[in-house]
Structure formats: structure tokens, C-alpha cells
Amino acid sequence: MSQEEIIAEKKKAIFASTLELVRENGFHGTPMSLVAKKAGVAAGTIYHYFESKDALIIALYSYLRGKMAEEMLRDDDQTLDYQTRFFNLWKKHFHYFLRHTDVLYFFEQFVNSPYYERCPEKGNDRCQNIIATFLNEGMEKGFLKQMNGKLMSILVNSSVVTSAKIHLTGKVEITETELQQVAQYVWDGIRNNQGF
Amino acid sequence: MSQEEIIAEKKKAIFASTLELVRENGFHGTPMSLVAKKAGVAAGTIYHYFESKDALIIALYSYLRGKMAEEMLRDDDQTLDYQTRFFNLWKKHFHYFLRHTDVLYFFEQFVNSPYYERCPEKGNDRCQNIIATFLNEGMEKGFLKQMNGKLMSILVNSSVVTSAKIHLTGKVEITETELQQVAQYVWDGIRNNQGF
Amino acid sequence: MSQEEIIAEKKKAIFASTLELVRENGFHGTPMSLVAKKAGVAAGTIYHYFESKDALIIALYSYLRGKMAEEMLRDDDQTLDYQTRFFNLWKKHFHYFLRHTDVLYFFEQFVNSPYYERCPEKGNDRCQNIIATFLNEGMEKGFLKQMNGKLMSILVNSSVVTSAKIHLTGKVEITETELQQVAQYVWDGIRNNQGF
Amino acid sequence: MSQEEIIAEKKKAIFASTLELVRENGFHGTPMSLVAKKAGVAAGTIYHYFESKDALIIALYSYLRGKMAEEMLRDDDQTLDYQTRFFNLWKKHFHYFLRHTDVLYFFEQFVNSPYYERCPEKGNDRCQNIIATFLNEGMEKGFLKQMNGKLMSILVNSSVVTSAKIHLTGKVEITETELQQVAQYVWDGIRNNQGF
């Protein structure tokens, strides 16, 4: 393993440790000493990789947004019709959160905390861009209503997050039927239905 | 002023102080000493009214949910047609958050923090119930799609919150046009459009 | 009830409350607020009767020493022979502590705390005097060894306290046999056995 | 100095600081901040070595009991006759307290405080065992009265403690004569004097 890979591995271990602890106990309930122990490194070591606890949290956010974006780009079959691609994308996003519940909780805590203000990618990460690009395409081609792209992408994103949270908290069981209904609700909201 | 009113006043002062500070600095960045100073009481006094910092935060959440619910119930003219009432309600909710931005930020931090787990009203406060009741009525009368009432009310609620946050962060300017569009997006998503 | 009696009653209630709480939780674990609540008075009221917490504790000590002395004086049949009177006295003292375990615990905490230094009756209360007087009589009449009276009375007193504590902590079960043995141990230690 | 020795040194410094302060001001009058300052460490450092203030106090008790036991074992010349050994042991114990008055005060505060209840070695430390063993030997060989060993050892121990406290408070001056008298008092109390 190269030197760089070793560093990358260690960073990942610290990220993983942080993610899990924040999910369980929140930012405040996650001391650096615990992060270190769970990551299998010394407390001081973390400070070789990250300037401060804040910097670590923010870096982790960026890292996770990037990882999610990667996965969302996979398997978008552009030969399919637009509506089908929308449903695919929406559900893929939803299921990503189901598979990575700690990521979801981390995101939600993060964007609703003072950290977010200090985050350079605030609202402009690759993930949001992917959704925005796709929706803009739909507007240009007349499949979707005309609306500020950013606005629409945030609404769509929010619908995914909300649904995943509902499912995970168990407040409402989301079966395949409900899932389809929610996706349909979003689609009905944004699709161009002029003439009806 | 009666003894009870004095107590109520003091509780309100503590609530107001907490609300403002949490909005600016988050839960962790809001020491009790500051809450006390801003409320014009001694640190120890807070503990006559609330068992702990956690208890204070949770009580504040309940209090604010109740206050918002009160306001949402006002002026619902039941003689109007259902769709109009929906748009009215949605916009009223939205504007409430614009007038009370610190409440919005507080809610969002709260529901995405470990506090929420320990909150007895978790997902079952009067505010959610008002929305749910209204939507259920719409489903029964055939104005809306059939969907799990809880699910739908959370989605609608989330659309309001998301819109208000977009507006307040200034990421997208929400003019009256955009506002109408978003409300329409939600309405189109939930309205019964079978036959089209 | 006269005014004075009312005051006496209230003082007694405060004393009783303090005694019980100190026994359970120690001085440090006994806040004035709890003393007040258990005594059925307001916190401020205590300060009408006692200058401070320290003063209360010290007054309680004096009060209890006096009460115990009273009881020890009762039933000392001076017509009996000296040794019998000694055994009677020793056992009476012992049983007093068994009947009033909280008094015993209070005494022991008190005399081993910094409070004791500030106690005017430090080592000179009526209770010690009764014992000392009785022992001096024994020395004068030749029943007991010659020894500094104060020293002997403290040793005897300590034997009673120690025995009672052993019994109450259950470290050693003190049956009537053991009790007799201990009293005998003390008697053999102090009695004039010259000539043997 | 090895790492372990450094740790041991630091623990000792904290112990010494605590011992001195508790002696002067009692447990409650001994804040951790002072313990730290007197020990020449930061407040937080203490918590690397002890879980809490309670844990520190309890650990100190165990440590001191062990130290005292060590010293008591030294120089017990088993070739001497039993009574001489008894007097030697008793006086050695007594003088240990004179040389280490803060230890005596600490012990007495400790065993009469709620801490003692939570102490794992409660009444079963090496020090008590040494005394008990010696007394049991005396009973087996017929030098001492038959009595529950635990009971007798507590009584003897208590006589030492009481004497030392008398001496140190200056209530009674204990000269070599008085010392001999007290040791004799104990010996006369426990020795087998059947036949007289």
C-alpha cells in the first residue's frame, strides 16, 4: 500500500468512526477521544489529518455527499423515457438512505446545525447538482413545469429525505405501495400537466 | 399581576432567551449562563422552572408547537371550497415561519437532534394533528388521493418547512409567484386527479 | 400551647428532620431545602431558629447529647454494688444507641467532622461528665485502677460506641453473650486488680 | 524514571494533596480544584487517574490502609513472649497514628461517612486482618479470653484509635505512663484471667 493509501485508509477509519458516533449521540455527544478510540488511532493523530473537530465534521459531510453522488450517477439509463428515469432516480436516492441510515441522520443533523453555515459546499454539492441537471433537462424538454431549478431540486430532494426519515423512524410503514405513492405525489407535483 | 402570571412571564422570558440563543448558536453553543443572563434571571432560577437544560429545550419545543397550532387554527373559513382552504392553510403555515424564523430553526435543529427521541410529543403534536385532520377530511370527501394520512401530512408539512428554509437562507428568492408554484406543486401532488 | 411551646415544637421538627437526613445521606448530602420539606416548614423558616446550617447541626448535637444524658441518669440505683452499677450503666448506654441508631450515626459523623472543632461543648458535655463522675467515684473508692478520669471515661465511652456500631453494621452479631463479654472486657480493663 | 513510576508518582502527589486537604477541611471542604493545585497538576488530570472524587477518596483509603499494614508487619519479633508482642504491636499502631495524624483523621472521617458503605474493603482490609490473626493466635494458645475474633480485633483497634485521638486533640496528655496504662487496660480486658 502506498503512503497515500495508508493516509486515505486512516482518514476513512476516522470518518467511519465519526459517522457512527454522531448518528448515535449527535455532534455534542461525540467527543474526539471516542472518535479516536473507535477509529483505532490516538487522539492526537486525528489532528494530523484534520485541523479541528469542526473541520473533521465538515470534511466528512463533503466526503459523504461525494460518495452519494457517485452512486446516484450509476445506472441512469438515458434511453428510457423521462418519467421512468425520474422514478428510478427518486427510488435509488431513497434506497441509498435506507442502506446508509447513519448518513441520512448525519446529513440532517449537519444541515440543521451551525456547522452548515461554515460549509463551503453549502447547498451546492455534486449531489444537488445531479438532481438539478436532471430536472432542468426535464423542464427544457417540456416534461416538467417551469420552475426555478434550484427550488424544484430542493423540493424533490426534500421529499426523498422526508420519506426515508418517516420510514426509518417507523412512524409510518412505507411499503412498496406507499413508496410508489410518494414518488407519484412528487411526480404529479412537478410534471407538466397543462391542458388538464 | 397574580403569582401564576408572574411565573408564566418568567417562563416566557426564559423560553424567549433560549429560542434566540439556540437559533444563533445551536444547542451546544447555548450555555445556561447565557440563557439566564439574556432572560434577566440568575442561573439557578432556571432550575426552579425546568429540571435541566434538556427539560427546558423539550418544554420549549412543546410550547412552540402549541403556539403555532393556535395560530394555524385561526381564520380557517370552512365555507370556502376545499382547494382554497388548502392554499390558505399552506401559505399561512409558510408565513408563520417567515415571521418566526427562530422558531423554524429551533424546530429543525430539534427534530434532527437526539432530543427529539426523548420528546413525548414526538410526531404527535397538535400542529401535526391539525394538518392531518384537514387532509383526512379531503380524502374522505374525494378531493385528495387516498394515502396514509400521517404520511401525507408529513409530506405536506415538510414542503412548508423546506420552502421556508429555502427562502430564509436566500438560496432561492421566493416571490409570490414561486410561492404559488410551490403550493401548486404540493396540491397537484396530493389532489385526486383520477380520470386525467 | 404557649408561644414558647410552639417554637419548641418547630425546633424539634427541624431537629428530627435533620437527624434522619444526616443519618441517611451525611451532612453534605443533606440540603436545607430537604430539611425544610421533611420538617414541614419553609426553607426560610429554619433561619428564624438557627443562624446557619452549621449552627443547626451544632445545636442538634448539643440537644441530642443532653437528651441522652437525661436518660442515662435514670434508674441508677446507688444502693447496688459498684460493679453491678457499672454493668448496668454500660448496657444502658449501649441499648440507647440501639434504640436510637440515627443518633449514633449522627454523633459519629459529627465528632469526626470539622464541625466538632467549632462545637463549644467539645468533649465536655453532660453525658461525658456523668460517665466521668461515676468512674471517679469508683477510683476514689478503690474499685477501679488509678487513671486520668477523662482518659478512662473516653475509653469506656468509646467501647460502647464501637460495640453499638459493630452490632448495627452487622459485621458481628452481638448476642447477649457477646454483650456481656464486651462489658466484661471493659470492666476487666479498668477494675482494680492489684494483688492478682 | 519509567512511565509506570511517573504515573505512580503522580498518583502519590494527588493522594498526598487530598489527604492533607481532607484533614484540614473535611471531604466537603476539599474541592477538586484545590486538590489539583496542591498536587501541582491540572484539574482534569486527576480524572485520568480516578473516575470521580468519590473514587479518589475511596482509592486513597485503600492505599493508606495498605501502607499502614505494611508498617505494622515490620519488626514483629515472634520469639518474644505473647504479651510483649501485644504491647509492641499496640504501641506501634498507636505511634503510627501519631506520626501520621492526617491519616488518622482521614480514616475516622471516612469510616463515619457514607463513603464507607461504598468501599469494597469495608472492614476487611489487611490491617484489620493482621490484628485479627494475631489475636486469634493468642486465643488458640490460651493467652486470651475466648471471644469472637472480629469483635475483639475491632475493640482493640478502636482502643488504639481512641487513644491517638485523645492525644492529638490534647484533651488529655498521654505521657509514656498513660500510654502504658491504656495498653494495660486493653490487655487486662482481653487476657485470659480465669482462675483469679
Added chain:
DNA sequence: AATGAATGAGGGTTCATTCAT
């Protein structure tokens, strides 16, 4: 680069005492 003991400011909380009612 890695360690982890040490730091010490700052946090939440308690509680003896006061004083307006």
C-alpha cells in the same frame, strides 16, 4: 508520523442564604 498524558477553560448544576410579600 503517531502517541496519549496533560491541560484548563467552560459547561451544567446545586444549594446555603436572603428578602419581598
Added chain:
DNA sequence: CATGAATGAACCCTCATTCAT
């Protein structure tokens, strides 16, 4: 006299960060 809400100093403890090894 009695009340008990209010005070605020002082407590124990945590934890982000540093630095000698």
C-alpha cells in the same frame, strides 16, 4: 412570624486541543 422564589458563588466534571516523547 412564615413563606419560597430568587440568587449566584462554587462545585464536579468534560473534552477539544497541545506537545514532549
